[in-house]
Amino acid sequence: MTRPDRSPDAGGPGSGIRPRALTLPSPAVGAESAATAGVVDQVARPLRRRPGLTRWRDITATQLFLVPIVVVFIVLFVIPLAKTFYWSLTDFTGYSLNPSFVGLKNYRIILADPSMLAGLTFTLLFTFGTTILITVIAIPLAVMLNQRFFARNAVRSVVFFPAIPSMAILGLVWTYILSPLESGVLNSALGHLGIGPLPWLADNTLARLSVIVVAVWAGAGWHAILYLAYLQSIPVEYAEVAKIDGASPVRQFFHITLPLLTPAVVVSQFLLITNGLKVYDLPFTLTGGGPGFATRTITQSIITSGVGQGRYGLASALAVMFTIAVGIFALAQIVISRTVERRIL
């Protein structure tokens, strides 16, 4: 069984498994065919002959298309980011525009505050818990949904449905399902089996678990559909050849499907990690961040400190630290996933 050929830099569903004959030869491999090189030369020569002004115009015209997004990026991201850093060095309360400069005091308060550190702990737990569980569930689910079976489209819709309502609404609904009272929906069901009642949202460990499980329930279907889209771009010939060679379905999954899904895994995990790090709505509506600070998140701390407590300077410092942390995680995820991708493909 041969590994499908692909360029390491190719992206998107199916783009990495183009036959090599369809790719343009580069100078590095030009020695393989003088005739092909001649064709490339003929194609490239007219470009070289263009006057510099025309070429500059072409480049400028292309660059002009970037202006709107650059303006939006500067106005909506760069300026607020710079102002956030400025406010983080002050005691800005949100009511007076003449705050005092306090240096790094806000950063010191954050690093010495146990509740802030508790928020960081659960945020990381939530991020990695949901990323791992959703990935482990969504890929096999996508493979199943890619098979032919009765009412397949209806099942796909049902699987996707939890991703439609807002997480805040889901949190409120699940509050009643996971009520620690005997009359709670889940505890009532367990009561018929002689189990419980269990303090789902009233115990530190169970509350953390409950928040993660609800997030996995809500997100697995969406990511399964993402994987399904990638799966449908994998040519069936690979599986057919493997089947003729005698590969079992499990072997086909681990040696053909999973490696070819690597681009999808990269995208899915990037979204899961960034969304997980900034999660707020689900834990807030489900547990309010409790018991204690067990399910408090960094974003909740930013909002509570800024809006609720009028400590915008402190909240800004937290936002700056959080932004740097998210950036580090995002870049690390990209580097690691691309390394893995190169090894596999």
Added chain:
Amino acid sequence: VNRRTFLASAAALALGGGAALAGCGSSKTATTASGSGNGPISFLSWDGETTMKPVLDGFRAAHPDIALTATYSPPVAEYIQTLQTRVLSKKAPDVFLIAAENKTNLIGGKAVENLAGKPFMATVPEFNRKTYGSDGGEFGLSIASWGAGVLYNKDLLKKAGTDSVPTTWDEFLTLLQKLKAAGVQGYLESLQGMPTILAAFLGAVNAGTDDTMDAKIFDGSAKFADYWVEPLTQYNRMYAEGLVTSDTVGLKGDQVRDEFAKGNLAMMSTGPWDLPTIRETNPKIDMEMVLIPGASGLAPFLAGAASPGYAISSASENRAAAETFLTYLASPQGVAVWQKVSGAISVTTDVQPKLDAALDPIVSYVRSGNIYLPQIAWKRAEDILNVEAVAQIQQMVQGKTTPQQVAQALDTKLASS
């Protein structure tokens, strides 16, 4: 668009998004506008349109010469943020609500007018005027208060051989034991906020110090540990003795109310706001609200506070019209209309509120200001301390911290804020 472009864009969005959470704000310098015009006025309401419309209609009928524009923002966090944004951007409404959550910043930032001595403040009790006061100034027209006590189901209490809630904490715990033995859920509360019972205990302690408890804590002459440990210990007895489960940590107020309304719960702590829903759910329920039993030999007390007060923006250019509006809101006609729609316990001396009969045992206490809520009484860092207190109490009822540790945590938080 290849994956590299997508990931780069997504990384940029992720980076910018985190900072944008707290970074947006205006940077214009403040300019204080003043005026005494009688022109149109703007009003940012705390109550919803259903509650305020009859009041505003009454004002417009009485003062057709003053144009009034009302906007609405629901309490608490959304209101506070909306108002804060408008104050900061120099677009503060002429009249708005000053609440426990923003009074320190509004008064400290000189964003509100001093209303002391104004004729419309004459019928407001001293308790309400002092709640939104500072250094002799009075900055909010608070025409109502709320009080929270123990609401009990008379029929369920009969199963324990009694027909009312006792007045001492020891007897209350004995009642819980009897209800438990009779197979009745005795008491539930939501621990998503400051416990009503603990607030009442602290109110009784504060009353015993001539209302100096919080002043001493905040001027550094006393600590939380000096006053809070005993009330916390008494409060925690119902959890430590297994009479109430720590499930309350995961309950919301609505869930507790629903259990009570369905007749599954003998007692809960709440205020007037839950009664209409309970009556609607279970019209036949026989209930009454009484004071929280007294602990450690102290008198029964109520949790509660003065309702948010109407304030006039110091930047208002139509101050005369704004004062006319507040005069109407404090008038017998204005209070009567608002009280009827809101069902709140109004406190102005010239109007007797018409309330649910179940509230009769507490109304006079509330109107006379015999109520206490820590986060209102605190002098600064109110929400910071409240968040810390609630989290620590949640841990305490689970047996993970002690009353001493809770009090020490508050002292530590106060010292660092």
